[in-house]
Amino acid sequence: xxxxxxxPRLPKGxxxxxxxxxxxxxxxxxxxxxxxxxxxxxxxxxxVLELTETLMxxxxxxxxxxxxxxxxxxxxxxxxxxxxxxxxxxxxxxxYQNEIxxxxxxxQLSPVWRAERPQRGRYRxxxxxxxxxxxxxxxxxxxxxxxxxxxxxxxxxxLQFNVKINNRKLLTGMGQFxxxxxxxLGDLYRSVDKFDKIGADGVKGELLTRGIDxxxxxxxxxxxxxxxxxxxxxxxxxxxxxxxxAAAEGIRELRELAGHLSAAYISMENYEFDFTMVxxxxxxxxPIFETVITEPNLGSVTGGGRYDNLIGLFRKDSLPTTGTSxxxxxxxxxxxxxxxxxxxxxxxxxxxxxTVFGDETRIESTKLAAELRAQGVRTELYMEDKNLGKQFxxxxxxxxxLVAILGTDEIYQGVVKLKRLKDGEEVSVERGAAAETIQTxxxxxx
RNA sequence: GUGGCUAUAGUUCAGCGGCAGAACGCCUGUUUGUGGAGCAGGAUGUCAUGGGUUCAAAUCCCAUUAGCCACCCCA
Numbered sequence: 284x285x286x287x288x289x290x291p292r293l294p295k296g297x298x299x300x301x302x303x304x305x306x307x308x309x310x311x312x313x314x315x316x317x318x319x320x321x322x323x324x325x326x327x328x329x330x331v332l333e334l335t336e337t338l339m340x341x342x343x344x345x346x347x348x349x350x351x352x353x354x355x356x357x358x359x360x361x362x363x364x365x366x367x368x369x370x371x372x373x374x375x376x377x378x379y380q381n382e383i384x385x386x387x388x389x390x391q392l393s394p395v396w397r398a399e400r401p402q403r404g405r406y407r408x409x410x411x412x413x414x415x416x417x418x419x420x421x422x423x424x425x426x427x428x429x430x431x432x433x434x435x436x437x438x439x440x441x442l443q444f445n446v447k448i449n450n451r452k453l454l455t456g457m458g459q460f461x462x463x464x465x466x467x468l469g470d471l472y473r474s475v476d477k478f479d480k481i482g483a484d485g486v487k488g489e490l491l492t493r494g495i496d497x498x499x500x501x502x503x504x505x506x507x508x509x510x511x512x513x514x515x516x517x518x519x520x521x522x523x524x525x526x527x528x529a530a531a532e533g534i535r536e537l538r539e540l541a542g543h544l545s546a547a548y549i550s551m552e553n554y555e556f557d558f559t560m561v562x563x564x565x566x567x568x569x570p571i572f573e574t575v576i577t578e579p580n581l582g583s584v585t586g587g588g589r590y591d592n593l594i595g596l597f598r599k600d601s602l603p604t605t606g607t608s609x610x611x612x613x614x615x616x617x618x619x620x621x622x623x624x625x626x627x628x629x630x631x632x633x634x635x636x637x638t639v640f641g642d643e644t645r646i647e648s649t650k651l652a653a654e655l656r657a658q659g660v661r662t663e664l665y666m667e668d669k670n671l672g673k674q675f676x677x678x679x680x681x682x683x684x685l686v687a688i689l690g691t692d693e694i695y696q697g698v699v700k701l702k703r704l705k706d707g708e709e710v711s712v713e714r715g716a717a718a719e720t721i722q723t724x725x726x727x728x729x
Numbered sequence: 730g731u732g733g734c735u736a737u738a739g740u741u742c743a744g745c746g747g748c749a750g751a752a753c754g755c756c757u758g759u760u761u762g763u764g765g766a767g768c769a770g771g772a773u774g775u776c777a778u779g780g781g782u783u784c785a786a787a788u789c790c791c792a793u794u795a796g797c798c799a800c801c802c803c804a
Binding site: 292295345346348349367395397399400401402403404405406409410411473563583584585586608609610611612613638640670671672673674675676677678679680686688690691692700702704707709 | 730761762763764765795796797798799801802803804
């Protein structure tokens with residue numbers, strides 16, 4: 284035995300994606316990209332590294348501890364791996380004011396890095412998939428974002444999901460109305476956000492522990508638990524705290540949003556106003572969104588909202604911005620769990636294996652492969668010198684659906700024999716008609 | 730960052746003081762122009778690393794490392 288080599292392993296929380304898995308990932312990516320294009324969003328790519336100063340001060344103290352530094356010996360710039368795609372977007376908008384036409388509708392599908400302790404479904408390197416609209420104050424932009432979310436999830440095959448909508452202004456108003464001091468609003472939100480997990484009593488208990496006044500808690504709980512059908516929910520809140528300016532503005536925004544959604548044929552089956560949904564990030568200023576798959580109950584797959592002030596950090600005047608992030612990693616996991624990948628994805632991109640009998644027929648096999656490739660058939664040409672059985676085994680193991688057999692008999696007759704492995708269907712066709720027959724064999728069930 | 734669990738073949742795991750095992754996968758053959766299934770055979774391990782206890786350690790103890798899970802936070 285040779286000397287021990289380097290033990291192959293990965294950095295903590297990072298993954299390789301082998302071909303079979305990549306096919307699934309790329310299927311999800313391409314469906315999502317298609318939907319973005321459908322709504323007129325255009326691609327953006329930014330570097331993996333940003334200047335550290337670009338990232339600092341945007342995510343809050345706790346989150347900043349999770350930013351990866353990327354120094355090299357003798358490096359003069361302070362560099363960090365990007366933590367999300369939103370801050371790079373804000374940087375780009377601030378940096379290319381002459382080149383960017385507003386409204387700027389961009390999407391970005393790229394990895395981000397967080398030095399978190401890895402766990403199931405949580406990695407240190409993962410893809411984010413963001414779509415944002417920069418430059419529109421009006422709720423029509425938020426409605427477009429919700430349209431993208433609903434369309435993408437439907438196209439991926441999710442049947443039962445629910446986009447929860449809330450509004451930061453409304454939450455602020457609720458806090459003020461209930462009499463929770465501004466300094467405790469953060470604690471309040473954090474607890475309220477756990478409503479789904481720990482229930483009303485759990486939230487109450489946590490708020491008490493955090494030292495929030497019992498009476499204020501009571502009023503708050505009443506407001507957030509208002510779960511009437513659709514717009515009636517808003518009517519109720521309006522009647523209770525319409526006098527609080529922040530609340531009134533939040534309610535107005537949500538009404539406007541509902542109007543746009545209805546006009547865009549987005550069914551109320553797919554969204555609801557949920558005043559217990561908060562979202563962690565500090566920079567949200569208006570409507571916020573989060574999508575949960577309801578059947579089965581599998582947690583949230585998108586998150587986002589309006590952040591009208593963030594871009595102001597990179598520009599003299601800020602620009603109103605709203606957007607969403609599809610939790611693409613979780614979506615990919617759920618697609619497997621729910622069996623939503625189309626069967627034709629298989630385990631390989633190869634549609635047909637051209638076999639080789641021996642040295643004397645290899646030239647003809649090579650020619651056949653070239654002919655088929657020229658006609659768009661994804662073809663693998665067998666490259667070793669092994670018997671037919673081995674070649675079939677190879678096709679079978681890789682999940683290649685068709686095998687082309689080209690022996691001396693076939694070459695003499697100017698034909699090629701095609702075999703479909705799934706059911707053993709075998710036909711002989713003229714070389715010139717092979718590509719067409721291959722398509723038929725691939726499409727026909729049997 | 731806090732707490733818990735685990736580490737044995739390529740993979741999933743059994744073995745829990747006395748010769749290193751199973752299943753799956755892999756390789757070979759079942760006679761050379763046909764895969765999956767069957768049958769027959771075969772290869773594969775510093776039992777994570779370092780120390781300790783013992784006549785004897787994969788097994789018990791300690792440390793280290795790595796992985797997993799929960800919390801915090803988040804996608």
